[in-house]
Amino acid sequence: MRRAALLLLAALALPPRPAPAQEAPWPSRPITILGGFPNGSGVDIYARKLAEPLSQALGVPVVVDNRTGAGGNIASEHVARARPDGYTLLLATAGTHAINAALYRHLPFDPMRDVTHIALLGDVPNVLIVSPQHSPGLATCRELIAAAKARPGALAYASTGNGASTHLAGVQFAEAAGISLLHVPYRGQGPAMAALLGGEVAMFFNQSGPAIGAVRQGQVRALAVTVRRRLGPLPDVPTVEEACGLPGFESSTWYGLLGPRGLPPEVTRRLAEEVARIIAAPDFVRWLVESQGITPPADPSPEAFRRVHEQDMARWGEVVRQSGATVD
Incomplete structure (x- = not known):
């Protein structure tokens, strides 16, 4: 009894346990857009052009981090495995998320299931x-x-x-x-x-x-x-x-903004709305068309992006099979 009483008194003497810290409203710290290709690549150029107005819109720094290698798979895997909190995004391409699905026999992530579609960025x-x-x-x-x-x-x-x-x-x-x-x-x-x-x-x-x-x-x-x-x-x-003299010939890819699977709907919605507004601005459209030769998307929404992605998985898969190219 005496031992139990002493334990009770010791417990009562302990300071109260602090309540769990509440997550700050998103966004409250820098956001990183990863790219899978070197400085000066088309992906790098677009990511840096998008980062500045997106930073202004969200009120936090947006930085570009190029993690190159394996045809873009290193950056893609990093984002696929990142915490889905809205602070780690990927400037993806049809190459990284449609072509590579057929090209690589063993991808360390699923190009469709391990992502959240945010915005289609243009036809390249x-x-x-x-x-x-x-x-x-x-x-x-x-x-x-x-x-x-x-x-x-x-x-x-x-x-x-x-x-x-x-x-x-x-x-x-x-x-x-x-x-x-x-x-x-x-x-x-x-x-x-x-x-x-x-x-x-x-x-x-x-x-x-x-x-x-x-x-x-x-x-x-x-x-x-x-x-x-x-x-x-x-x-x-x-x-x-x-x-x-080749009727109907066409070969183009897309750029798009992805997040990890499970990105909160409110974060996805905010990002999608801000990006759609930015890339539809006259100055940005002028830069896309006149400087980069990129066609702005008619519908940049997450739903439209997912449809384009699904279609390209099949289309590029066939081209890869025709080429006979594989990467282990």
């Missing part, structure tokens, strides 16, 4: 650019196709990696034109462009944002764009259909 075409150093005589797409037919497998094209959209656009082009091209993968945008400029390869189906700058500076020659309409920044560059 490729530009067929050639190296004047390597092939000064190739002035048109039809001349390129004729040269490839004359020497099957001799013309090489760069890509930003095995299975990247810059690779698969070449696969689609070769299939449509009935030619054989030599694919040479590089580790990202910078090395691939350096190879083209140095004359190591003849061509590069580069994404529109980085390609436009090189064309404007006179470093490369643009033969065609891989969508059905000419790009505003390159009005004199025809479509593949026009320049190459």
Whole structure:
């Protein structure tokens, strides 16, 4: 009895346990947008352009962190496994979340189930650019196709990696034109462009944002764009259909903002609303169209984004199967 009484007195002497700390209203600290590709890539350019107005809208810093490697899978896995609190987001692409699903035999995350769709950010075409150093005589797409037919497998094209959209656009082009091209993968945008400029390869189906700058500076020659309409920044560059005589040819990807699975609905809704407002602003649309050659989405909503994602899982899966590309 005496021992029990002493224990009771000791318990009563303890200070009261503090109530659990309440989570601060979101957002109350910096938000990170991860990208899976190096500085200067199309993803990096877009993420940094979006971060500033999003920071102003939310009242907290929005920082961009590029975690490169494995075709974007390192950044994608990090976000898929992150706490779903709205502070870790991903600027995803059709490459990271549709192409890679077919390309990699063992992904450490599920590209559809392990994400929350926030906003579709735009449709991204490729530009067929050639190296004047390597092939000064190739002035048109039809001349390129004729040269490839004359020497099957001799013309090489760069890509930003095995299975990247810059690779698969070449696969689609070769299939449509009935030619054989030599694919040479590089580790990202910078090395691939350096190879083209140095004359190591003849061509590069580069994404529109980085390609436009090189064309404007006179470093490369643009033969065609891989969508059905000419790009505003390159009005004199025809479509593949026009320049190459390949009816209906189209090869483009998308950018989108994702969060981890289980992102709270109110956080998803706020992010979706703010991003939709930002990318619809006249100055932002002008930058997208005139500087990057990106088509703004008609419907950026999470629901529309999910539908596009689902469709592209099937579409790009077929292209990957045609290419025969795999990555372990």
